[in-house]
Amino acid sequence: MMALSRPACLPRSATQSYVMAVDPRNTSRRCPACGLTTRENRPAQDTFHCVGCGHQAHADTVGAVNVLRAGPGRAGPARRDAQAA
Template sequence: MVLDVLVDDAQRCATAGAREKKGGEPACGLTAKENRPTQEKFHCVGCGHLAHADTVGAINVLRAGLARREAKPA
């Protein structure tokens, strides 16, 4: 039973992570297709921020998780 809960939590995190990675540029928030000139490169056309795309995705997932943790239940 405990294992079922852990697996369910892991699946929800993985699904949410895939959605949250598309959160746009961490500093200015701009979401544009042009921000990803290659699969691994992220270069914001709005503010010029340059980083590895996985780093930007990880930052967006972290921020989304922290926001959910701080959110009050309905």
């Protein structure tokens, strides 16, 4: 878990939304379709291609989707690592 110097959830008074710290590790390696997390899902800097289910997207898009899903109350595919595949 990463260390935070301030609270993990900070209210934004104008919109009543929250800013939340999310651990960014493996967010661009985790498949948003099947949940497989492995280094092989990133064949190039800007490319994501899941070796488990074949899902393809830009690596930044994959990372952004996974960061969004890491927030409270967000659902996504079950996470699995390469050893479980």
